[in-house]
Amino acid sequence: MGSWLVSLLSDWKDRFTPYKDWIGELKSPTVLKADAMAGLTVALVLIPQSMAYAQLAGLPPYIGLYASFLPVMVAAIFGSSRQLGTGPVAVVSLMSAAAMQPYAAMGPETMIAYSAMLAVMIGIFQMSLGLLRLGVLVDFLSHPVVVGFTNAGALIIATSQLPKIFGLDVKADQFEHAYEFWWATLAALTDTKMTTLMIGAFALTTLMVLKKYAPRLPGVLITVVITTVLSWAVDYKGMGGSVIGTIPEGLPTFSMPNVSLDFKTLSSMMVTAAIIGLIGFVEAISIAKAMASQTRQRLSANQELVGQGLSNIVSGFSSGYAVSGSFSRSAVNFASGAMTGFSSVVTGLLVALTLLFLTPLLYHLPQATLAAVIIMAVVNLIKVAPIKHAWKVEPHDGVVAVVTFIATLAFAPHLDKGILLGVVLSLGLFLYRTMSPNLVEVARHEDGSMRDAAAHGLKTSDTVAVYRFDGDLYFANTGYLEGKLLNNVAQKPNLKVLILDMESIDQVDSTGEEMLEKLADRLKFAGIEFYIARTKLRVYEAFQRSGLAKHIGEERFFRERKYAINYAKEQFGDSIDVEPFKHYIPA
Structure with a gap:
C-alpha cells in the first residue's frame, strides 16, 4: 500500500508537467x-x-x-x-x-x-x-x-x-x-x-x-x-x-x-x-x-x-x-x-x-x-454506417446502438437517461453473453489440431472426454459450466477421465473455485478422474492459495492436454480409448 501511494504521488508530479516534453522544441x-x-x-x-x-x-x-x-x-x-x-x-x-x-x-x-x-x-x-x-x-x-x-x-x-x-x-x-x-x-x-x-x-x-x-x-x-x-x-x-x-x-x-x-x-x-x-x-x-x-x-x-x-x-x-x-x-x-x-x-x-x-x-x-x-x-x-457495422459484428451491439438512439430522442432533453439506459443495456447483454460461454468437446482434427468435435464431425472417446471452456469462470456462469459438464457426463456412462481445458480462462472468482471443488468431489464419487489442463499461472496460483490444487491433487494439473491424456493412459491402460486424441477419426 505504501509503495503504491509513493508511486501515485510521484505520478501526480509528472501529471502537471507534461509540457516539458515539447516546450524545448519551440527554440x-x-x-x-x-x-x-x-x-x-x-x-x-x-x-x-x-x-x-x-x-x-x-x-x-x-x-x-x-x-x-x-x-x-x-x-x-x-x-x-x-x-x-x-x-x-x-x-x-x-x-x-x-x-x-x-x-x-x-x-x-x-x-x-x-x-x-x-x-x-x-x-x-x-x-x-x-x-x-x-x-x-x-x-x-x-x-x-x-x-x-x-x-x-x-x-x-x-x-x-x-x-x-x-x-x-x-x-x-x-x-x-x-x-x-x-x-x-x-x-x-x-x-x-x-x-x-x-x-x-x-x-x-x-x-x-x-x-x-x-x-x-x-x-x-x-x-x-x-x-x-x-x-x-x-x-x-x-x-x-x-x-x-x-x-x-x-x-x-x-x-x-x-x-x-x-x-x-x-x-x-x-x-x-x-x-x-x-x-x-x-x-x-x-x-x-x-x-x-x-x-x-x-x-x-x-x-x-x-x-x-x-x-x-x-x-x-x-x-x-x-x-x-x-x-x-x-x-x-x-x-x-x-x-x-x-x-x-x-x-x-x-x-x-x-x-x-x-x-x-x-x-x-x-x-x-x-x-x-x-x-x-x-x-x-x-x-448510420457504424450502427450497421456494429450489428454485423455482434447483433447485441446493434441493439444497444439503436436503443440508445431511440431512448436519447425519447428522453430529450434529459439526455443522461438515454446514455444510462444504453450503458445498462450493454452491460446487461455482455453479462448475458458471458453467462453461457462456449463449452465444447474436442478431438484431433486432420490438420493435427484439437477442434470442436461436434462442429467438425470428429469421433470422440466414450471413456475419456476433453472439454474446452471459452470464457472466464465467475459467479454468473459457474452454474452453466457445472450443469453442462454433468449433463455431458450423464451421456457417457463408460466415462473414466474428464479433462477440462482452461487455457481460455483468465480469471476465476471464489464462486467458480468453489464450483470446481464440488465438481471434483461429484466426479470422484462417480468414479471419474478429474484433470485440469493448460491453466494460466495466475489462475493456478489462486488455486494454490485457496487449497483447491491440493484438494484435487497437484499431479492432476497439466501444462498440456497431451500430458493429461498420456497420464490417463498410464493409469488406466487399455481400459480407456485415447485414439481420437492422437489421430484424426471422422465420426
Whole structure:
C-alpha cells in the first residue's frame, strides 16, 4: 500500500508537467512558425463556432468566447496530445443546456453561474479520474452507446436550430420533451420570416459550397464575415432580424461561480457532471488517438483526463462553461501543421485579442448564421454506417446502438437517461453473453489440431472426454459450466477421465473455485478422474492459495492436454480409448 501511494504521488508530479516534453522544441523557428500559423487558423474557426455553441448551451454568445480563452491553453499545456483542439463543442453544449433547463426561468445570470459551476464539477471529476489512474472507467461507455447517442444528439442539435433559420419564436427550453418542440416548430412554419430564412439559407449554402469546393479556406469565418457585412448593409436588425447584439469587451474575471446548492441539486449536478465528463472525454480521446496514430507521439488517457479536467475547472472559474476536445478544430489544427501544444496557446491568445478589441465588429452577426454554423458542424455526426457495422459484428451491439438512439430522442432533453439506459443495456447483454460461454468437446482434427468435435464431425472417446471452456469462470456462469459438464457426463456412462481445458480462462472468482471443488468431489464419487489442463499461472496460483490444487491433487494439473491424456493412459491402460486424441477419426 505504501509503495503504491509513493508511486501515485510521484505520478501526480509528472501529471502537471507534461509540457516539458515539447516546450524545448519551440527554440526551433520552424516549429514556432508552424504552431503560430496553425493557432491562427484554428482561431478563425473557433471564434464563430464558440459563440454558436454557447447559444446552443442556452448561454449568451460571449460565454463561448470566455470558454475559448484560458481553457484552450490549459488543455494544451497539461494534456498529452499536441494537436487536440479543446473548447466548446456541440454535444457537450447540448448536454449542458439540458442540465441547465431547470434554472432557465431564473434568468440568464443564473444560467451562466450554474453552467460555470457545472464546468467546475466536470473538471474535478475528470481530473480525479486522471490522477487516480481511472481512465479505464471511460470504457463503460461502449462504442455502440456512443454511436447511438451521438447520432441522436446530432439530430436533436440540428433540429433545435431550425427556428433560428426560419425566424420562428419557438425555443426548445419551453418544452418538456423534444418531440413537443419539433411539433411546435412544424406548426409555426406558417409564421416564417422570409428575411431570416434568406439569410439562414444563404449561410448554409455558402458553408456547403466552401466545404465542397474550397475545403482549405476558413469557410465558417468567410460566411460569418459576409453575412455580418450584409446584415449591416441592409439593416437586417431593423427589418426584424435577430442579431448577436452587444458583446461585453474585455477578458473574463477569475472567480468562483456564485451559486447556492442544496443537497438535491448538488447530487443531481454531480451525476450530470460525471456523464458529461465521460461523454466529453470519449470525444476528446477518440480524435487524440486518431492523430497520435499518424504522428506516433505518446498519448496517455490519464494525462488527457488531467488536461481536460483542468481546462473545465479554469473555464468554470473564468465565467465559461463545459468544454471538450473538438473533432473539427483538432482536424484543422493537425492539417495546418501544428507540432506542439503551443498552437493552442496561440489560439487562446487570439481569442483574448478578440475579446479586448474586436467584439464591436460582431454586433450585426445574424443569429441565423450561427444556427447554420451549428447545423453544418453536427450534420457529419449523423452516421448510420457504424450502427450497421456494429450489428454485423455482434447483433447485441446493434441493439444497444439503436436503443440508445431511440431512448436519447425519447428522453430529450434529459439526455443522461438515454446514455444510462444504453450503458445498462450493454452491460446487461455482455453479462448475458458471458453467462453461457462456449463449452465444447474436442478431438484431433486432420490438420493435427484439437477442434470442436461436434462442429467438425470428429469421433470422440466414450471413456475419456476433453472439454474446452471459452470464457472466464465467475459467479454468473459457474452454474452453466457445472450443469453442462454433468449433463455431458450423464451421456457417457463408460466415462473414466474428464479433462477440462482452461487455457481460455483468465480469471476465476471464489464462486467458480468453489464450483470446481464440488465438481471434483461429484466426479470422484462417480468414479471419474478429474484433470485440469493448460491453466494460466495466475489462475493456478489462486488455486494454490485457496487449497483447491491440493484438494484435487497437484499431479492432476497439466501444462498440456497431451500430458493429461498420456497420464490417463498410464493409469488406466487399455481400459480407456485415447485414439481420437492422437489421430484424426471422422465420426
